[in-house]
Amino acid sequence: MKHVLLIDDNEIDSYIAKHIITKSKMAQKINVQNSAIDALEFLGTLKNNPEEFPDNIFLDIQMPEMNGFGFLEEFKKFSESIQNQCRVIMLTSSNDPKDIDRSFQYPFVKKFLTKPLVLRMLEDLKKTVF
Numbered sequence: 001m002k003h004v005l006l007i008d009d010n011e012i013d014s015y016i017a018k019h020i021i022t023k024s025k026m027a028q029k030i031n032v033q034n035s036a037i038d039a040l041e042f043l044g045t046l047k048n049n050p051e052e053f054p055d056n057i058f059l060d061i062q063m064p065e066m067n068g069f070g071f072l073e074e075f076k077k078f079s080e081s082i083q084n085q086c087r088v089i090m091l092t093s094s095n096d097p098k099d100i101d102r103s104f105q106y107p108f109v110k111k112f113l114t115k116p117l118v119l120r121m122l123e124d125l126k127k128t129v130f
Contacts, residue, residue: 003029005054007039009063017058017117024122036063036071053086061092061099072106083108087129091117
């Protein structure tokens with residue numbers, strides 16, 4: 001995991017996740033976007049440079065303006081090569097089975113985690129997803 005994109009409107013949750021990822025030394029670059037719309041704009045600037053694209057996106061579901069599922073709908077419009085290169089990990093306070101099922105309808109969603117992110121979760125991801 002070289003480059004991580006965190007998408008979460010909650011600054012405290014973003015801070016915790018960034019701190020845990022930094023502490024794990026699993027990423028060389030961490031970008032934080034506080035809305036799905038800002039994240040899509042950021043990713044749009046990288047479309048022509050696929051090597052700059054994040055390897056992993058940690059995505060919250062409940063956000064104003066556009067929620068995580070809105071982001072996933074827009075992300076599936078990106079090229080298949082980008083979708084294959086970039087894993088999406090849902091990182092949310094929801095543990096609703098409907099949200100879990102809906103998330104996995106997108107082939108690029110690889111894991112569903114419930115906040116807060118802890119080091120053990122990253123270690124498990126390293127074994128199962130990365």
